Amino acid sequence: MKPKYPLFVAAAFALVCVRPTPAADEVPDFMKEVVITSEKAPSKDKLAARSIYQLNNSMFNIYDNSLAIYQKNIRARVPLIMALFSGKGGRFILYRPGQEPLEAPSVPPIYQAAKSVGHCAMATYACVAPYVADAKGNPSWIPLMKSYRQEVKMAKEGIADLDVKPEEQALLQDTLGKVLAFMDTCLKNGTFTYADVEAYARGVEPNCEKLIAVATTAQVGHWFKVLGEWKKLLGKDWDRTYALSNSIYVARQNNILFSILVQFMGEEAINDHLILLETTDFQATPDDMMQAFARIVSDRVLGKVFFNNDRLMDYELLGFGGRAAIEKEMEKLGKKAILPPLVPFNSTAWPFKTDPSKGSGPKSFDDLHGDGLLK
Secondary structure, eight states: OOOSSOHHHHHHHHHHHHSOOOOTTOOOGGGTTTSOSSOOOOOHHHHHHHHHHHHHHHHHHHHHHHHHHHHHHHHHHOOEEEEEOOTTSOEEEEEOTTSOOEEOOOOOTHHHHHHHHHHHHHHHHHHHGGGTTSTTTOTTHHHHHHHHHHHHHHHHHHGGGSSSOHHHHHHHHHHHHHHHHHHHHHHHHTOOOHHHHHHHHHHHHHHHHHHHHHHHHHHHHHHHHHHHHHHHHHGGGGGGOEEEEEEOGGGSTTOHHHHHHHHHHOGGGBTTTEEEEEOSSSSOOHHHHHHHHHHHHHHHHHHHHHHSOTTGGGSOHHHHHHHHHHHHHHHHTTOOOOOOOOOOTTOOOOSSSOOTTSSOSOOSHHHHHHTTSOO
16 A cells, blocks of 8 residues: 655655743743843833823823814804904805805905015015125026026016006016016126125015005905804804914014904903914914814813813923922022013913013912812
């Protein structure tokens, strides 16, 4: 009877069968590059710290879950006006409970035209400024200027067809004419000096001021009309309406959209129903703004439950302890701490909460205790 398997297969099978297997505590060679083999087990202290720190990490998941619920409820119950910055002079959206968002029409086109031409004058400066020390020796600016000059020329030719007032057309034409004259001189000479750049900038500056006035007049007038109509539309709900506007660093002091909202909602609404949200981007999304708004409103409820004050959570809680710690450290150095003044939690100061006379009520945990609001 012939064997079922060839002899060489049987032999190989026998070798495999008798190959020793790794001991229970021995890691196979193919795993040694990816497993921990020599590191000591974490100490009890580190394990304890990890478990405690995890509480804070898990908090974010819980907060996100709650925030989604808060956002849905707030959206269904609270009228809200959102004023967002944009290249078109702003974007206003009215959210009414139980209704689709109502977005206002854009600012008239003269706003974008005036702003674009004013920026063009400054962009031309930026085109040459890096090379002002040796424009002839480093002609890298020439291709960029030639390309931009073509765009400026096309824009200037199109102004006649723009639906704006004759005097506005004249201002736009004159400004771009000054820009083109500077460009042509630079390109003809193949160079420029700082004195040339300064003379150009100072020569076009009066037009820039006029363009600012034209753009802002159109912008402010438009949004005044929109808010006037929305106030009538909301009727008695106006007094419980919230309003938000975003702001980057340079737009905080003279924030046009927020300033317009103040005129309609009143100074007492600042930091209460009228909120200025700091953002890192010029153009924030409505979803981001809505999420931040829901966090503020829900945190105010939390503040009332925990600390018997619904505005305390508008401030960094650790900051109160931080102030005391900084003062102590500076005292050790024999110096006075440089800190902003304490202001009421319900401060109406703007653009920054630094005026103690704006608002009323407690300013610190000590005040909360002193007023009998906390045990």
